[in-house]
Amino acid sequence: MIGHVVKTTFIALGVGFIAELTNSWLGSEFLHTFLAQNLVTILIALLAINATTMGIVLTKVREMVDSKGSAGCFKRTRDQMLLSIKEQIALVVISISILSIKGSEHIIAMDNAELLLNVVIIGVFVYSLMVLYDTAKSVLIIIDFDG
Secondary structure: OHHHHHHHHHHHHHHHHHHHHHHHHHHOOOHHHHHHHHHHHHHHHHOOOOHHHHHHHHHHHHHHHHHOHHHHHHHHHHHHHHHHHHHOOOOOOOHHHHHHHHHHHHHOOOOHHHHHHHHHHHHHHHHHHHHHHHHHHHHHHHHOOOO
């Protein structure tokens, strides 16, 4: 589980770094402005979407367990869903923290601090999309489940 979180974190930060370099090369402020104004709202909306999707998936899992009696094979699914919720709550906290300190005079004075913070902010956004993707995959896995 922790290995998956670390891997996802590095992928998200890598994509964030590439996006930040591209954004800088293009001289565009769109992504920074968009995420500064909307990131927390987007993260909370994605959390709500994922929670609703998980509710649907768990309802279907419960039906399968009741009909086939194989509750043990869904323990890992339950653990992953709980981890997903924890990840999303952590992303909201991280984004609020980073966006709060980004404008600080102390932070602005540090070399490359703005680059690092922008990479983290974009990385948080990318990570949240990866969590959404994993949740969407769970619906497809439930459809294909054979017991």
